[in-house]
Amino acid sequence: MRIGDELTPFTRRTDLENFNRYAAVNDEFLAHSMDDEAARDEGFPQAFGMGNLQWSYLHSFLRQSVGPDGRILQLDVQFRNPNLRGQTLIAKGKVIAIDDGVAQIELWTESADGSRLAIGSARVVAHS
């Protein structure tokens, strides 16, 4: 990794198939992730995915670049917009600093139209 490198994007089309699989392993059967009507009752246009699932997607995104023997040391994420069902979610990021072998990554998820869904940062050690 070098400063300025852009990490390989991680893309998923997110729909009920993704949300249900994640709910099954994480016992996270949230009504607003399963049912459009429940999401509308909370003020959203339709069902949306769990923040924890995006959190996992961001780990998967970082693993692509650090490799199986690399390490994620820290991840800090703020959710800004809902990951609506049917969206294509893309995780992206770039290396903004390297200090003593630890890379600082600026990262985010966005929908296909470029709207940011989550923003954050990570510290990783890549496998050399």
Place this chain on the structure above:
Amino acid sequence: MMASLPFRQQEFQEEQMTQTYLTDVVRNAVGTECSRTVSYPIEASAIRRWALAVYWPEPAPQVFMDAEYAPEDFDPFAWGPASYESLLEGDDGSVVVRHGINERALGFPEWKFRAGLNGGMNCTYGVRMHVGDVITDVKSVGEYTERQGRNGLMLITQSISTWTNQQGELVKRTVNAGIRY
């Protein structure tokens, strides 16, 4: 100067301007350790299922199918703990709170919210989780703040979760932010 508003709208606005979630009980609770939860030993099949679900529809990395170690985001408490103990005086621990903290046991007001959302997470990782590891999670109260949003007064909460393994090594420390309105 505030423009004249229809009566109900004005009443609502005044209600929103004077209401606060941050009572003394809430403010004084910051830093309190609330619960200690112990997981069952981590199983290889749980690691595989987690990875298959998260990576779907692509295949999961072989390192997780071989269950050499668990993904950092894996939750060994997902389908219930081996034991749960409340650390709060007067709380018998009969109500198990997996995410966040037991606000009722802390004596917080019984708020009614329309929605509860995950605001974000900040996690620092230590050693990896492996098959057979038993993880202990100690939860404590983080900062509570409030902010006016388009849906009214929002309560923003932090719960702090510290995981250690059976050797007492730090697995991770997570600050979870919740948003309710």
